Amino acid sequence: MSTNYFKANPDLKGFFGEYGGSFIPEVLEEEMKKINDAYYSISKSHEFISELRSIRKHFQGRPTPVYFCNRLSNKYGGRIYLKREDLNHTGAHKLNHCMGEALLAKYMGKKKLIAETGAGQHGVALATAAAYFGLECEIHMGEVDIAKEHPNVVRMKILGATVVPVTHGLKTLKEAVDSAFTAYLQDPINTIYCIGSVVGPHPFPMIVRDFQRVVGIEAREQFQEMTGELPDNVVACVGGGSNAMGIFSAFLEDDECTLHGVEPAGRSFKKGDHAASLTFGKPGVIHGFKCYLLQDENGEPDPVYSVASGLDYPGVGPEHSMLKDLNKAEYHSITDKECIDAFYELSRAEGIIPALESAHAVAYALKLAKANPQKSILVNLSGRGDKDIDFIVDTFGLPE
């Protein structure tokens, strides 16, 4: 990948084409500028880079492997490979940007990390990073998600974080973001908001993408080493879009690779039953940035739903919004039912229990494999499913 793309995207004002930017109050604007300036100088320093490299290797266990799914490929056709982010420490890709954000916070002299969480994966990853660096940590989480993702709530508390329940609105991810932003604004000098995906005002979509690029860089090299070629298809689920940007970023200039982002189609395509922002949204502003947004006539975000707590966000990363318009990536959607089927399919065929979020990518990969039996598919398996097992079995039961 040439560095030109990354130099140009986002531009200096934080825009990816017409998307992104920062639509925020002036006080916050100043803080974002400080974070941006700090990021530009600190992230290029030799000290920062070598500390991050050492953390990835010795603490996170990187590189994570790429694995060929023999039984699944035989059954469905195609050649299906998984980039095993489920084996990253804490069980998902999110620690990649959390360790980076927390390291940046340390260099900036911050004392406390604040963030929202949906499925709890971001909260656990950030609480882990905070413990590693000896920083305080406050995680905002919707009450609905707290009930659904109980093991992750306990993990955060064990790691020493404070979990703040969010009780307004739908009590899920969007409200948790609102709540965390409000808390951050009360003390922006000593705290830093560590956003959980490639969303929010500039510079966050850029910072989070940059910290996730390691996934794509590793996977491209590993795939080539295993097969002697590049994958025909790269597939990742899209909530905010960080795991997808991480893997896509290494293949953006390879015309032979088709990039597929997979959104949650939930229960149906009726408003409130899904969270397929790129499929059904229109350009709009949420949480300080412009993107494809599920919204009403007044620009208010629609209620959203997915069986996967980490995917139910009405907006999506600005870079995905641009890639969609440029036809650089395709975006599809997978229903709850297809996701649950894929969850069991991967568990039983390969011995890997995926996160419900990642099972969306697996479900789409299985369709793609069936339709294109000659082609190879590299899936970013963004996380492991331990957090989801009680919910799944209680709600859907075990298959035969």
Ligand SMILES: *Cc1c(COP(=O)(O)O)cnc(C)c1O
């Ligand atoms: C949070 C999460 C996601 C969704 O976030 P993105 O920013 O879209 O990657 C996907 N998979 C897992 C396992 C998650 O925890």
